[in-house]
Amino acid sequence: MRLANKIGIVTAAASGMGRAGALRFAKEGAAVGVADIDQGRVEAVVAEITAAGGRALALVGDLRQDEFARDIVRRTARAFGGLDFVWNHVGHPGPAAIEGIDMADYELAMDLNLRTVLVTTETAIPEIRARGGGALLFTASTSGLVGSGFSPVYSMAKFGIVGFVRALAKRLAPDNIRANAICPGPIDTPMLRVFVARPDQQQAPGDQDKEALIIRRAQQVPMRRTGKPEEIANAALFLLSDEASYVSGAALPVDGAATA
Numbered sequence: 540m541r542l543a544n545k546i547g548i549v550t551a552a553a554s555g556m557g558r559a560g561a562l563r564f565a566k567e568g569a570a571v572g573v574a575d576i577d578q579g580r581v582e583a584v585v586a587e588i589t590a591a592g593g594r595a596l597a598l599v600g601d602l603r604q605d606e607f608a609r610d611i612v613r614r615t616a617r618a619f620g621g622l623d624f625v626w627n628h629v630g631h632p633g634p635a636a637i638e639g640i641d642m643a644d645y646e647l648a649m650d651l652n653l654r655t656v657l658v659t660t661e662t663a664i665p666e667i668r669a670r671g672g673g674a675l676l677f678t679a680s681t682s683g684l685v686g687s688g689f690s691p692v693y694s695m696a697k698f699g700i701v702g703f704v705r706a707l708a709k710r711l712a713p714d715n716i717r718a719n720a721i722c723p724g725p726i727d728t729p730m731l732r733v734f735v736a737r738p739d740q741q742q743a744p745g746d747q748d749k750e751a752l753i754i755r756r757a758q759q760v761p762m763r764r765t766g767k768p769e770e771i772a773n774a775a776l777f778l779l780s781d782e783a784s785y786v787s788g789a790a791l792p793v794d795g796a797a798t799a
């Protein structure tokens with residue numbers, strides 16, 4: 540088992556890639572704190588893990604609240620006896636507009652892409668250091684590697700994540716704590732339906748059939764398909780495991796060659 544005896548947290552773990560990661564990490568031997576605002580789905584993920592003989596803890600709350608972003612670390616460490624890794628996966632598309640931007644949506648995007656990640660990381664560092672080292676993983680995006688013309692605020696935030704990861708990797712190297720980012724391309728989750736509905740040159744005005752838009756979006760990827768949440772979970776598993784012991788400060792695209 541690739542995460543035997545490890546203790547970790549996944550945020551936004553009730554759906555999509557976070558859920559796939561939580562299930563996979565538990566199967567690989569980790570005890571997992573499952574953090575998300577969606578109580579029913581958190582409980583379903585925890586139930587699935589425990590039914591398969593794994594260990595998981597439900598952490599239900601709003602990651603926009605600093606106290607909750609800290610509490611997920613404290614509660615996981617208390618429940619399982621320490622902390623080895625965190626996958627800061629939570630994020631938000633933010634506003635599509637620049638002119639006429641909705642600043643409340645901007646604040647939400649910055650809180651969920653950056654602020655909560657910072658607060659959780661601040662609380663996690665001493666816990667991971669106390670174990671003699673570990674791994675921090677962050678979800679950026681291909682929009683954190685190349686500019687997204689239809690989501691500039693999202694690019695702003697995700698470039699921020701990549702910068703944070705590179706800086707953290709240097710700062711935390713003496714503590715044997717690795718920091719990496721995963722940069723997904725279009726992955727088939729509920730959030731992808733938000734992105735594909737945004738106006739861009741490829742889209743006819745008024746075209747609202749999201750499934751048709753997803754097929755069209757997939758055609759723009761060199762591999763001609765969207766990614767599956769499990770394909771991101773596989774890459775996350777590698778970056779969080781000891782197999783990646785000399786990998787830190789990386790921003791790994793998992794995108795069907797979209798940014799190649």
Ligand SMILES: NC(=O)c1ccc[n+]([C@@H]2O[C@H](COP(=O)([O-])OP(=O)(O)OC[C@H]3O[C@@H](n4cnc5c(N)ncnc54)[C@H](O)[C@@H]3O)[C@@H](O)[C@H]2O)c1
Nearest residue numbers: 551553554555556576601602629630680723725726728730
């Ligand atoms: N889906 C994609 O194509 C794609 C591509 C690149 C990057 N990403 C990034 O992946 C991450 C999540 O994506 P996904 O596609 O797995 O998402 P998803 O839509 O499947 O799930 C998002 C989860 O976040 C939770 N959430 C929302 N607001 C919250 C809050 N305030 N507090 C706690 N939990 C909250 C939701 O309840 C939901 O379970 C984000 O960081 C996103 O920017 C997604």
